[in-house]
Amino acid sequence: MEKFIVSARKYRPQTFDTVVGQSHITTTLKNAIRQQHLAHAFLFCGPRGVGKTTCARILAKTINCENITPEGEACNECHSCTSFNEGSSLNIHELDAASNNSVEDIRTLVEQVRFPPQAGTYKVYIIDEVHMLSSSAFNAFLKTLEEPPPYAIFILATTEKHKILPTILSRCQIFDFKRITPQDTVDHLQEICTKEEVKAEEAALHVIAQKSEGCMRDALSIMDKIVSFTGGVLTYANTLEHLNILDADYFFKLLKCMQEQDLAGSLLLYDDINKKGFEGDMLLNGFAEFIRNLLVCKDNRVASLLEVVSSFKDKYLQAAAETSTSWLISALNILNESEISFRMARNKRLHVELTLIKLTYLNQALELSSEGVAKKKLAEARPLQFKRLQPIEVKAAPVAEAKLTIETPAVKPVVVAPSVVEKKPATAAASKPVETPKGGGKLSQLTKIRQQVIGKQEDAEKDKPIPVTEDKLKEAWTGYTQLLREAKNPASQSFDIARLTVTSEQSFEVSCNNNLEQKFIEGERSKLSEYLQQFFNNKSLLYSILVDDNGEYDIPVERPLNNREQFMQMIEQYPLVKELKDRLRLELDY
Template structure:
């Protein structure tokens, strides 16, 4: 039986064009290669799983390609490209600074830098998690980074730029990687599913993308997990069940109950959520997000801020028509206050139930506030009503 390769490795981008969601960086790098304006050191910063190491490897392969394409991509067929793809290139060195962070490791690297490349134009050093280097290692690296040999290029990658010395930062071209957008992150597993003959629902992939919080590697790990769980049929329900995510339907149903002032049904929905093992703080935070999404849906100009699939978006549009802006703002305020008080409360369930009951009676409060005041009786009439007659 063949060994299983996770999607994040099997479908790791091999060209700049296939990198997901980082066009501002890939276009800059391609232009620099085409115009022969490569810096001596690059620093790739950004959250985990957004393509920093992938881009570093593609850059290392492309600058040594013997048949560079007009669009700035590597050919993938020449000797240097093949040796890189097979993992036996003598001109690309990767160092994991998390486990090789001593000054001796950096001195060893500096010794290697003195040896010129073999059968290629550049010698590339990729240092991952560079913020893990010790102070002494950083200091030992400074001079080499400032004045390396003409054939040496350093690519540093980190998730924590603030931990790197300013003297290192000033010697590098800094590229900040973005969190990957929901649509891009949902489309990538969809393309993998088509290649692997896996059935999927768009709503399910959108839930995975939201749960991944901007990291494509996290999204692909969840995707692989759900493919195994659902026997290659990634549905909305299988994603909700496997990742233990609170279903959108709960929030829609609770909001409907709040708008109809049905306190019994609201409390029963909340009890059902607790019975399924969800935390009250998680629920109230999700309800706040739901109200925010309804508010965003109110205006066509802010609709683009709603990062959900088309099916869920239609539900938001429908429910936003029934909820007034006043109700949504007040409900968000109550939910936010409940979220702040939740951890300090001794009876946390009561804290959430109290917030839901307040939301249930918001429409009555608004109605009372807009009712015109009846004419108040004058003082003489009040005296007659209050003082008993003799």
């Protein structure tokens, strides 16, 4: 029985031309070999399974080849290439840094570097997964990596460049490998299937390429597994079944049910999907990717981002043309929120069904929202219509018992009373009673205006602020202190001791002896400000509270009277006591 070799090893590239999807790196390396501009240290970084270690081995074999082709490729015929292909070359050393990451391993490697190659030109050291080295191992490797012997070349490979020390990065020539495109993967798989005489549908190979996510090693492993499962035939159906992937036909049917608002059809499709063993999160994720592909098809400029089976492209384009962009964006938003909250849901099936219900009636919700927005839009511009107002006739009240002052340029003002008018009918102007003209009572309105002016002047006099003076300020301060004392507020003592200084007609300063007194007065700021503003009738009254440690002040202290003071108080109240003392010639010991 022939020993089976997996496709990833059997069809591993042996020359730069056979490397898939990394032409930007292989071209650079071939030009460097031809021009003999090889760096002493290379760093190959990129995702898994894209050809980092493969390119490192091809580079090591090519630079030691005895008959390099004009294109910069190895001949695969000389002794060096043959020994390399057989795995017996002494000029190539591979080290797995994941399992040999200590300082001792690196020191052993550094000691080997001192010995020149016995055959060939270069000794190549390939260190795979170099990011797994410890910091001490990196530091032990720095000097050798910076100034190696002329025959030594180091090739470091890693999937996580950010974990490597900057001092290592600065000493290497860095090559970034990219993910292999689905089309390149399909072409390579098709080539292998032809060599292995495997019947494969292109749609099946597309599914494998999408599932591998740009990793050629994964694509080859998946293909080997499906070929073993199906007996050498790769079809679209058995590939979907083996990879446990939902068929895109389900998504097209779901979309049709949702566009027709057929809730029963959507729920029955989900039940069919659930019976086949697909979890709800797989449906949400797959349908979100399907909606994303439809959204991509909306614009020809991004149609290249559509990564689907070529036979389905026309179907995607047709479905995208029949679906509105607003529906696709809203559906993506609903699916994204549902997928995030799926893990937190206790009833997973109900959670997915609620999402399907929202998507089924999404068109109706969008129509309602668009109608609401349309109502909010401004109507056509129209001229403003003003209502014509009718003039109001003012009926003046009759003037009774009013005194009129009539001024003439030649005669002094005469005060005419109604009683005088009755006694002297000879004067025509005075004999008639004073009446307000029908046209609008001009005289009464003039009187009202005069009264309003006089009232405003009186109000202005009342509202005029009182300037801050020492007497007024002391009076107001004493009044507020008395209120505090009546309320038994401990701040009253601080108000008694405080010293006031007038700085302007609208401001003053309060000087305190210490911080404690300042805090007591500061605690009454709001009530004190309101009291003082009312007292001085000035809303813009300002004051500041300062602490003056050096100020001279008198603190009222209650202390008991001494003997002399008691005697003086006694004789002041009872003079006979002093007379008795004098007559008896008494001496008092104070």
